[in-house]
Amino acid sequence: MKDKIAVFWFRRDLRLSDNSGMRAALQSGFPVLPIFIFDPKILGKLTDKYDKRVDYIHQALQALQEDLLAAGGDIRVFHAEPLSVFAALHKEYDIASVYASRDYEPDAIKRDSEVEKSLKDRGISFVTVKDQVIFERDDILKADGTPYTVYTPYSRKWKEKLEDKDYRAAIMKTDHLLPLKKKALPRLEDIGFKKTDIAFKRPRLDATIIDDYGENRDFPAKDHTTRLGIALRFGTISVRACVRFALKHNGTWLNELIWREFFMQILAHFPKVVDTCFKPQYEHIKWRNNEKEFDLWCAGKTGYPLVDAGMRQLNETGFMHNRVRMVTASFLTKHLLIDWRWGEAYFATKLLDYELSSNNGNWQWAAGCGCDAAPYFRIFNPSAQTKKFDKDLAYVKEWNPDFESLEKEPIVKHEFARDRALKVYKQALNKNKES
Numbered sequence: 001m002k003d004k005i006a007v008f009w010f011r012r013d014l015r016l017s018d019n020s021g022m023r024a025a026l027q028s029g030f031p032v033l034p035i036f037i038f039d040p041k042i043l044g045k046l047t048d049k050y051d052k053r054v055d056y057i058h059q060a061l062q063a064l065q066e067d068l069l070a071a072g073g074d075i076r077v078f079h080a081e082p083l084s085v086f087a088a089l090h091k092e093y094d095i096a097s098v099y100a101s102r103d104y105e106p107d108a109i110k111r112d113s114e115v116e117k118s119l120k121d122r123g124i125s126f127v128t129v130k131d132q133v134i135f136e137r138d139d140i141l142k143a144d145g146t147p148y149t150v151y152t153p154y155s156r157k158w159k160e161k162l163e164d165k166d167y168r169a170a171i172m173k174t175d176h177l178l179p180l181k182k183k184a185l186p187r188l189e190d191i192g193f194k195k196t197d198i199a200f201k202r203p204r205l206d207a208t209i210i211d212d213y214g215e216n217r218d219f220p221a222k223d224h225t226t227r228l229g230i231a232l233r234f235g236t237i238s239v240r241a242c243v244r245f246a247l248k249h250n251g252t253w254l255n256e257l258i259w260r261e262f263f264m265q266i267l268a269h270f271p272k273v274v275d276t277c278f279k280p281q282y283e284h285i286k287w288r289n290n291e292k293e294f295d296l297w298c299a300g301k302t303g304y305p306l307v308d309a310g311m312r313q314l315n316e317t318g319f320m321h322n323r324v325r326m327v328t329a330s331f332l333t334k335h336l337l338i339d340w341r342w343g344e345a346y347f348a349t350k351l352l353d354y355e356l357s358s359n360n361g362n363w364q365w366a367a368g369c370g371c372d373a374a375p376y377f378r379i380f381n382p383s384a385q386t387k388k389f390d391k392d393l394a395y396v397k398e399w400n401p402d403f404e405s406l407e408k409e410p411i412v413k414h415e416f417a418r419d420r421a422l423k424v425y426k427q428a429l430n431k432n433k434e435s
């Protein structure tokens with residue numbers, strides 16, 4: 001008879017330390033087999049075979065494998081549909097339970113419920129554990145049990161509710177890993193992708209950035225933000241470690257981590273936001289959706305130096321500074337009157353730190369149609385934003401050195417675009433009053 005084992009399925013928690021899902025698996029008492037699955041359904045949606053995020057995951061798995069080998073185990077990495085992976089594992093092992101850290105995106109919830117059902121049919125339990133957030137969907141609710149849709153009261157309640165236990169490290173003994181013969185990971189080429197120039201570094205909380213984050217974070221040329229977005233996305237850093245650090249070092253940075261959870265709970269409570277406006281009346285907006293103008297925006301050729309610098313930074317590196325993300329998103333939706341969904345989809349293909357809930361929430365914020373959004377009449381003037389946040393043009397010059405020749409012919413004049421946006425937004429909102 002085979003000995004019973006537990007399986008730990010790594011997904012968006014690619015680390016061995018402070019991993020509450022893995023800790024739960026190790027506490028099961030059964031030897032733990034760690035696995036990761038490259039799901040062809042997810043990878044198939046990525047058209048660029050030089051996707052840096054896939055390369056990042058691949059390198060993070062190598063680091064994870066080193067840690068697991070040092071702890072006396074290893075990892076098995078598959079490239080197949082999860083249901084077929086578990087069917088094959090079921091033949092090879094006597095599995096008591098499969099453990100995983102909880103995932104909150106609509107597609108992940110659907111996948112997990114299919115996996116749970118199929119495991120249950122084989123008599124295997126599927127145990128998911130909170131790891132990706134401090135507070136999930138129903139942890140922070142209003143007194144009447146409904147979700148918060150405004151950030152400030154949400155963050156107040158989040159802070160009131162926070163106790164040591166919520167951010168304590170998930171410490172574990174790794175002596176329960178299933179001994180495995182070392183096996184090389186599949187190569188990127190084996191899963192249909194190519195090596196890129198991204199270099200995985202183990203994420204680190206840097207006091208020299210976080211201590212004076214509040215004073216510097218808004219100036220793109222200073223590059224004074226942590227760049228931990230990708231690490232939070234794929235769980236190569238623990239959010240509990242971030243919160244412990246933020247509590248000691250900087251309240252403004254803590255607020256950013258709360259924004260992340262705010263949008264996650266919005267997506268969890270209102271999954272319709274994936275493709276519709278949080279505020280339905282904004283569906284009446286008559287977007288112009290000019291494809292030529294969209295292409296110019298994507299390429300960083302609008303003639304507005306800050307907008308173009310941001311788009312070029314994004315295209316070249318997969319990152320764009322938050323201030324500039326706000327300006328470029330406002331420009332697309334308000335100056336060009338292009339549907340926020342187009343911009344959101346473009347960012348999703350490019351951002352290394354792409355996170356459905358944050359991208360969606362922030363795009364809806366910029367377009368004015370989100371839960372706690374910028375009012376429709378707040379239209380960033382890209383030139384005023386440049387004067388305020390990049391007055392020496394250091395950021396513009398870095399990413400958009402030919403800006404002077406382009407600036408002569410901007411895609412649209414600010415005053416004209418502003419008036420047009422106000423008119424179109426007002427029309428949409430009035431239509432709603434009439435109907």
Ligand SMILES: Cc1cc2nc3c(=O)[nH]c(=O)nc-3n(C[C@H](O)[C@H](O)[C@H](O)COP(=O)(O)OP(=O)(O)OC[C@H]3O[C@@H](n4cnc5c(N)ncnc54)[C@H](O)[C@@H]3O)c2cc1C
Nearest residue numbers: 225226227228229256260322325326329354355358359362
């Ligand atoms: C149009 C638009 C699209 C965006 N798309 C994404 C996205 O796909 N993924 C993403 O993580 N963030 C997104 N953001 C939010 C923000 O721009 C990035 O989180 C931030 O720029 C990442 O840089 P950093 O890692 O240096 O973060 P820091 O400034 O060091 O902040 C630390 C972490 O806090 C979280 N955070 C910070 N600001 C926000 C915010 N406004 N909303 C939600 N979480 C936040 C992120 O996890 C971030 O990594 C978007 C913002 C805008 C305006």
